[in-house]
Amino acid sequence: MSKYNLVVGFETHVELKTKTKIFCSCANEFGGEPNTNCCPICLGEPGTLPQLNKEVVKYAIKAGLSLNCKIPQEMSMDRKHYFYPDLGKSYQTTQSSRPICLEGYLTLDSGKKIRINHIHIEEDASKLVHDSKNIYIDNNRGSTPLIEIVTEPDISSVEEAREYIEKLQAILRHIDVSDCKMQEGSMRCDVNISVHKEGEPLGTRTEIKNMNSISFIEKAISYEYDRHVDLIENGQKDQIIQETRRYDEKTDSTESMREKEDAQDYRYFPDPNFFVLKIEPSFVENLRKMLPKLPSEIKAELIEDGIDEKAADLLTKYKNVSDFYLEAKKYGDNKIIATYILGEIFRSMETEEEKENFDIKITAEDLGKLSLLQKENKITAHIAYSILPKMLKEGRPHTAYLTKEDLVSVDNTEVDKLCKEAVDAMPQAVKDYKAGKEKAIKAVVGYVMRATKGKANPSYTEQKILELIQ
């Protein structure tokens, strides 16, 4: 255990999936032919008047409510000045003095609360595209709506950092304000890191910008922690300066980009294009009523339903998976459905993105009905698992794959007889089991499964064999 505590805070930019951009009627879409989806307003040309998209306000409030924030009755827009080619007007329209949400928190599984300082809304900058010779500007992304979620420095391990981001993604996907695809840049994190000894004040923090993968975030935090500790231990504490750094995944290290700007460098001031916006409490309450169940609430219900915690976590991690599971449950057995999803179906998906999209050819109703057949012992688990891959591949309903033979479950008196036969035929396995080798019983069950071509119910069979050898 190191004598230095790690202190981490997050500033997370999340692209909102409203239909139009934040101040104009251009479509809010990812990609497209460069510079085809922009207008004088989102280019910030002089003489244009931006108008704040009401949907952006709604989405930001929904995010705030689901993160336990207070919604003040007034908010305003500010200008943040900087000169960079991705922002033609040389200022970003954002919120500084009166952000839309204040003082929330996100609860980790341990019960620890990661406090949210505030959430503000702002426009995204345009995108710079580099090739070997030139830098191009694509304005399609300019003025797409963002929220920035700023935590207090409450995170104290790499594991907590991962959990915070995964939970944040799950929440924002469930309330349908963003798809939070880090690989496409619709969720990007700036991570603040410092170290200090227990009981001493916080150390100087460095910031790693624009992280777009959870595993890079973990590696960057570990690297930066070691770097700070080494400098302190070597008497070079003054070399830890407040600066912005970049993580390089090829070398798995961070390098300095620039000294960190202070707020005063940006010359924030109220944007005269916008009035102070009053937010009626009734408007907020209506949005609160419309919020769907959050992942933590669904997870608690799943556990109540007899799903174990780890499975419940995975089923609620992705909104599409959780929606599918809840729908399938209406038609069948929840535990069996969970094993189908987390087993065969997840095995058919290689990437996180595929799980997020959960674009499968089976309907929730059909999967539910299949689980019911298994639950009622009309087919065995073995049969269900042998047809699932075909259903996933070809998309026909389960009934298309079940033969008459599959559906006839083996008569239990037949199974009882075979159990007796198995016990007599395998005295060594029985002896091993009685001597404490619990796995030996599987061999005896296997005898019956082979004799019935997999159609006996394995748990019934095991129970029967145990009765016989008591």
Ligand SMILES: [Zn+2]
């Ligand atoms: Zn526009």
